Amino acid sequence: MTKKVAVIGSGIGGIATAIRLQNKGYEVSIFESNNYLGGKLSEITIGNYRFDAGPSLFTMPEYVDELFRISNKDPKDYFTYQRLPNICNYFWDDRTRLEANADPAVFAQEIESKLNVKAEIIEKYLDQSKRNYGILGGLFVEQSLHKWSTWFSSKAMKGYLNIFNLGLFSTLNKKNEVTFSNPKLVQLFNRYATYNGSDPYQTPATMSIIPHLEYNVGAYFPTKGMNSITKSLIDLAKSIGVKVNLNSPVKEIIVTNGKAVGIKTDTIHNFDVVVSNMDISPTYRKLLPTQPAPEKTLAQPRSGSGLIFYWGIKKNFKELDLHNILFSENYEEEFKYQFSKKDIYNDPTVYINISSKQKLDDAPAGCENWFVLINAPANEGQNWDEIIERTRKNIIAKVKHNLGVDISELIEVEEVLDPRSIELKTSSAQGALYGTSSNNKFAAFFRHPNFSSKIKNLYFVGGSVHPGGGIPLALSSAKIVSEILDN
Numbered sequence: 001m002t003k004k005v006a007v008i009g010s011g012i013g014g015i016a017t018a019i020r021l022q023n024k025g026y027e028v029s030i031f032e033s034n035n036y037l038g039g040k041l042s043e044i045t046i047g048n049y050r051f052d053a054g055p056s057l058f059t060m061p062e063y064v065d066e067l068f069r070i071s072n073k074d075p076k077d078y079f080t081y082q083r084l085p086n087i088c089n090y091f092w093d094d095r096t097r098l099e100a101n102a103d104p105a106v107f108a109q110e111i112e113s114k115l116n117v118k119a120e121i122i123e124k125y126l127d128q129s130k131r132n133y134g135i136l137g138g139l140f141v142e143q144s145l146h147k148w149s150t151w152f153s154s155k156a157m158k159g160y161l162n163i164f165n166l167g168l169f170s171t172l173n174k175k176n177e178v179t180f181s182n183p184k185l186v187q188l189f190n191r192y193a194t195y196n197g198s199d200p201y202q203t204p205a206t207m208s209i210i211p212h213l214e215y216n217v218g219a220y221f222p223t224k225g226m227n228s229i230t231k232s233l234i235d236l237a238k239s240i241g242v243k244v245n246l247n248s249p250v251k252e253i254i255v256t257n258g259k260a261v262g263i264k265t266d267t268i269h270n271f272d273v274v275v276s277n278m279d280i281s282p283t284y285r286k287l288l289p290t291q292p293a294p295e296k297t298l299a300q301p302r303s304g305s306g307l308i309f310y311w312g313i314k315k316n317f318k319e320l321d322l323h324n325i326l327f328s329e330n331y332e333e334e335f336k337y338q339f340s341k342k343d344i345y346n347d348p349t350v351y352i353n354i355s356s357k358q359k360l361d362d363a364p365a366g367c368e369n370w371f372v373l374i375n376a377p378a379n380e381g382q383n384w385d386e387i388i389e390r391t392r393k394n395i396i397a398k399v400k401h402n403l404g405v406d407i408s409e410l411i412e413v414e415e416v417l418d419p420r421s422i423e424l425k426t427s428s429a430q431g432a433l434y435g436t437s438s439n440n441k442f443a444a445f446f447r448h449p450n451f452s453s454k455i456k457n458l459y460f461v462g463g464s465v466h467p468g469g470g471i472p473l474a475l476s477s478a479k480i481v482s483e484i485l486d487n
């Protein structure tokens with residue numbers, strides 16, 4: 001008889017799991033509490049402006065393509081994207097500007113001419129980033145860390161042999177300070193810690209593998225916007241028979257004799273397998289209240305969150321591109337505020353994403369849709385209204401200093417997303433963007449496995465469990481679940 005699977009949540013990890021398991025012959029149903037799909041990877045429209053609500057940087061598109069291929073469809077017929085020729089525009093308060101060209105050699109030359117660091121130093125750094133990704137990617141991203149077979153594989157052996165070259169015993173900031181003499185370049189490469197919500201002054205230098213994904217593999221933009229990742233995958237899921245239930249909050253995972261046997265929404269539904277795409281913390285606290293919880297795992301510090309302003313701006317800015325960063329003058333202090341004081345520093349690094357630079361109809365003619373993100377601490381009951389008001393003024397002042405324009409009169413429409421509303425909308429504990437932080441060298445080992453060792457037929461996917469947050473990793477968690485479910 002065909003086995004029935006319930007997937008709790010329609011985040012990217014949940015959707016990808018549903019597609020993989022339906023393709024393997026299971027009968028899959030997704031239960032989503034919201035009246036829209038995609039969780040963090042969704043969109044909002046305000047007046048004549050469309051915004052991608054969460055993720056804006058798209059790397060490793062092959063993970064999405066693979067879901068079409070295993071469904072015997074040509075991805076190009078359903079989902080298209082292009083590689084960005086320019087990755088990001090960087091701005092510093094002293095008027096230094098840098099355009100990060102997608103070609104590592106051009107990027108390295110630009111750095112040599114603007115920041116006086118030899119191009120070959122950059123090229124060597126990116127080569128090392130590539131080499132280390134080659135060693136670690138297969139081990140930490142593509143396999144369960146919680147199966148003995150992983151640790152006896154040839155990939156693990158390669159890791160043991162290179163253990164002292166992988167940066168486990170230093171921090172990202174220390175590595176970058178030793179490599180680059182220029183503080184601006186240290187800051188630029190420290191920024192990659194934020195790609196999984198971590199602090200460059202604490203996270204291991206291993207994180208220097210991330211630039212490889214951007215510079216050597218590429219940064220991409222989906223032709224129809226980030227939300228088209230969700231839309232096209234949901235269409236695919238439905239076309240192969242996955243059932244999708246909106247407005248269906250799951251209240252409990254039903255466990256009988258140590259086995260997950262179903263879920264409870266307004267009624268009880270029997271299933272052979274349950275996969276939770278809900279953040280691991282509320283999965284235990286809310287859906288499994290009578291089961292013993294892995295307290296040590298759940299007590300791991302959360303990753304950073306974000307404060308996001310969605311602004312419709314009545315002007316075009318030629319100097320801005322799709323991705324833009326206006327750097328803080330004191331990066332170390334900014335992270336101290338985020339991770340120790342649990343506040344937002346008064347000179348924050350401002351990330352401005354403008355999808356209308358690529359997808360023109362996201363904003364009216366002559367206007368731009370600004371998604372402005374500031375790294376924020378996870379929600380611990382701070383006075384967010386005060387922080388938002390203060391940070392809004394600081395952002396406007398920073399933009400004025402860097403671009404010479406007071407945008408306060410140009411903001412036509414506005415909405416705000418903060419750690420409280422992220423938690424409310426997606427059930428992510430404390431509004432963390434990437435589950436737990438990677439602020440120590442053991443973080444990867446403390447992330448919850450993709451299966452329950454106590455409850456049979458219960459699995460976990462998404463940004464709060466192994467291998468971590470971000471679209472590619474959430475997609476990878478789905479692949480790991482589909483592989484271990486078969487064994």
Ligand code: FAD
Binds near residue numbers: 039040277462471
């Ligand atoms: P989530 O998106 O967390 O969704 C979980 C879903 O489960 C939600 O729809 C929720 O409603 C549903 N759910 C929860 N509980 C229940 C329940 N009890 N019953 C039914 N349904 C339930 N990543 C990148 O790769 N690049 C970026 O540029 C990037 N930027 C980001 C910016 C922001 C502002 C945010 C918020 C995130 C960003 N991320 C980025 C991270 C990325 O969005 C996430 O890692 C990824 O989308 C997480 O997917 P997920 O599978 O964990 O599910």
